[in-house]
Amino acid sequence: MWKPDRKSNQPLYQQIADDLEQRISYGEFPPGSLLPSERKLADQLGVNRSTVVLAYAELRSLGIIESRSGSGTRVSRTKWGATPKHTPNWHRYAEGGNFLPNLPFLRRIRVALEQDPSIIDFASGELAGDLAPIDEINAIMNEKQNTSYWGYDNPQGYMPLRQALVSFLKEYRGIHTTESSILITSGSQQSLYLITQCLLSPGDAVAIEDPSYSYSLPMFQSAGLRLFRLPVDERGVQPEDIRSLFKKHKIKMMFINPNFQNPTGTLLAEERRKKLLDVASELGLPIVEDDPFSLTAYKGTPPSPLKSSDAIGSVLYIGSFSKIAASGLRVGWMVAPHSVVERLADARQQMDFGLSVVPQKVAATFLESPFFDPHMDRLRSTLLYKRDLIIEVIQKEMPDLVEYHIPDGGLHLWCKIVPEVNDTKLLDAAIQRGVIFVPGSVYGSDSSYVRLTFARARTEDIHTGISRFAEALRSTLEIEN
Incomplete structure (x- = not known):
C-alpha cells in the first residue's frame, strides 16, 4: 500500500490529495464511489486524522469529491465535463455475481x-x-534448463511432474496410480473448486467435517451446494453419521481431511477408516480426501491416506506442496479416475490454458532430488x-x-x-x-x-x-x- 513520504518537502496532506486524485483519474474510484472514512484512511496510511481531513478538504475545493452528512465522502459525479456522463455502478457489480467473497x-x-x-x-x-527449502529450490532453478518450447503445456499437467508423482505417491503415500490419472492443479483449493464446479450441481447435498476448513471456503456456497456436517471427535468422524446423512439428505459427496485434520489436528482412527470406506462403497458415495499434512508427522511413519486402501476407486485424492515445501510454487495434484481427470482438465483449460511449466519443472526436479528427504x-x-x-x-x-x-x-x-x-x-x-x-x-x-x-x-x-x-x-x- 502507498504511504506518504515523510522526508519529502511536500506536505503530507498534499501528497495524500495528489495520490487520491491520481487514483480517481485512473478509474480506481469512479464517479459516485465511496471513499474510505477519514479515520480509516488515516489508520491505513499511518497519519493523523487531521492530515486526511486537510487532504479531503483540498479535493473538495477542486470539486473532485463531495461529502454529505450520513453518506460519507464520495467522488463527485459532476466534475467530469459539462455533459452528464453515466458511470457503471461498479459497486453493484462488485456485490453481484455468484462467487461469494471471503468470510x-x-x-x-x-x-x-x-x-x-x-x-x-x-x-x-x-x-x-x-x-521452506529455499536454498534447495534456488539451486534447482539456477541449474541450466534446456527448454526448447515455452508455449501452453498439456492442461492435465507437465508430464515429467506427473511421472515423478507416480513414484512419489507410491513410495511416500502407498498410492498406486498412473500419470493419466493425475491432474496437476495450482493447489488444493483449485482442486476443490474444480470438483464443486464440474462434478456437482446447485442444490446437491455434500457432507463436510465439523469443524472443517471447507466451511471457511465460500466456494461451496457459491456453487449452490447444501452443506451437512459430520462431527469430528478426538478420533475423527463417525462413519455411521455418513449413512444417516445419506438417508436424510441424499448427499452426493463427502469431503474428508483424515490425517491431522484442519483445524483440529485429529487423526481418523484406523477402525473408522475401514468402516468409512465400507460405507462409501455400500452407498456408491465419492470421498474427496484432502491430505496436506500427512508427511509432517513428527515421529514415526506418516499415517496412510484413505486412497491407499481404496480398492474400488471411491476416493478422489488431493495433495499439494504448500504445507511441505513452498506455497509460492502453487503446485498441487489430484488422483482420480481418468474420465474425471479429463473432465476437470478440460474445465481448467477453459480457465487458464494450464499452469505455468516453470514451477512444475521445479517441483518435479525437487521430488526426485537428494534434497527432498x-x-x-x-x-x-x-x-x-x-x-x-x-x-x-x-x-x-x-x-x-x-x-x-x-x-x-x-x-x-x-x-x-x-x-x-x-x-x-x-x-x-x-x-x-x-x-x-x-x-x-x-x-x-x-x-x-x-x-x-x-x-x-x-x-x-x-x-x-x-x-x-x-x-x-x-x-x-x-x-x-
Missing part, C-alpha cells in the same frame, strides 16, 4: 496483516520462510519444536483459560477457551496488541474455539505472541464479565 473474519485478518507486517502471525496456514526431516523436527514451544508458553501464560488437543503432525493447535468469549472482541483485542489468529467460528465452531498456527510465526516470536494473546484474552474476559 468477514478472513478479510479482517488479511487487512490486518497487510497494514502491519510486524504483527505476530498465528493465522496464516503456511510455512515460514525458514521452513533431508528437507522433510528438518521440517518435521522444526514443527515439533515449535509445537512444544507454543504449548509450553500457553501452559505458563494461561493454564486455566485454554484447553487443546496435542497434534502429532500438521501446523495447527486447536484451542478451546474455557470461559465463553466473544471472538470478534477477542480478535480486535489481539490485533491491537500485535498478534493475530483465526477464530473457530470460521470453521463452523462456536466462538469459544481458536486456531493457532505455529508454522508461520518465527520461533523467537512465539513466546511474545502467546503472551500478547493471553493479555488480549484476559482483557476481553474482564470487559465481558
